[in-house]
Amino acid sequence: MRADADAVYARLIEYDVSTLAPQVAQPHTVDNVAPVDEVTGVKIDQALIGTCTNGRLEDLEAAAEILRGKHIAPGVRLLVLPASRSILLEAIARGVIAALVAAGATLLNPGCGPCLGAHEGCMAPGEVTISTANRNFKGRMGSKAAFTYLGSPATVAASALRGVITDPREV
Numbered sequence: 274m275r276a277d278a279d280a281v282y283a284r285l286i287e288y289d290v291s292t293l294a295p296q297v298a299q300p301h302t303v304d305n306v307a308p309v310d311e312v313t314g315v316k317i318d319q320a321l322i323g324t325c326t327n328g329r330l331e332d333l334e335a336a337a338e339i340l341r342g343k344h345i346a347p348g349v350r351l352l353v354l355p356a357s358r359s360i361l362l363e364a365i366a367r368g369v370i371a372a373l374v375a376a377g378a379t380l381l382n383p384g385c386g387p388c389l390g391a392h393e394g395c396m397a398p399g400e401v402t403i404s405t406a407n408r409n410f411k412g413r414m415g416s417k418a419a420f421t422y423l424g425s426p427a428t429v430a431a432s433a434l435r436g437v438i439t440d441p442r443e444v
Contacts, residue, residue, distance in 0.1 A: 295441060297403075298423035301411040309428060309440045319396065320345075320433035321404040322373075322426050323354030323381075324388045330360050330369075332405060336430035337369045339444055340376035346436030351378040352394050358383050377433075387414060396421070403432045 294308040322328070322336045333355060345351045353373050355361040361383050364370045374380055379393070387394020388406035395415035396402055402414060402421045409421035424432070427441035434444055 295425055295428050297428065297438065298409055300409055300420040300422065303407070303409060303423065309424070309438065312422065312438045313440055315422070315438040316401060317349060317403050317422075317432055317437060318400040319350040319352065319394065319402040320429045321352045321354065321387055321394060321402060321406060322378075322429050323352075323356065324404075324406045325356050325383075325385045326407050327405040327426075328354050328356035328360060328383070330363055330367075332426040333360070333364050333369045333373065334367070335426040337372040337376075339427055339430040339441060340378075340434060341372045343376055343434055345377035345433045349377075349433050349436050350394075351376070351433040352381055352387060353378045354381040354387070355383045403429050403438055405429050 294310060296306050297309050297312050299305045299307060299312060322332065333353065355364060370380060381393055388404060388408065396419035398416045398418035400416070400419045402419070403424050404421055405426050406423065409423050411417050414421055422438060425441070431439040431441040431444045
């Protein structure tokens with residue numbers, strides 16, 4: 274959406290975020306946010322890239338850019354969930370899906386799923402996931418004794434690569 278060409282604003286506020294570090298929402302609320310370097314090194318069991326709200330083509334491409342030619346860490350599950358069938362088809366056409374699967378990702382059908390504990394990706398007690406989904410409430414992805422961190426596609430991909438929460442600028 275864009276404003277009308279002749280729209281009048283009461284004030285314009287500009288922010289320089291060029292020095293802002295990647296942010297991660299920690300368990301168990303979306304507003305429990307910290308710079309990634311405060312949680313770097315937390316061991317993960319699962320990484321989720323996508324969902325119905327955060328599986329855009331540019332999200333999948335950002336993850337593929339980090340993972341292309343590499344392989345995820347042993348013991349980590351990487352789930353990729355395009356938001357829609359059209360995004361899946363475009364990602365296939367661009368070679369994005371092939372790069373992610375070659376890196377060790379499991380491709381899930383487009384739409385809703387693990388972020389609400391609906392199918393593949395449900396967490397067991399004590400497991401840790403870093404996800405691009407939009408919610409990390411206790412029990413949201415399965416067990417109430419599991420922990421979900423939220424991050425950007427680049428942060429999630431870098432974390433899957435290393436097996437711990439990782440600043441994507443390091444890979």
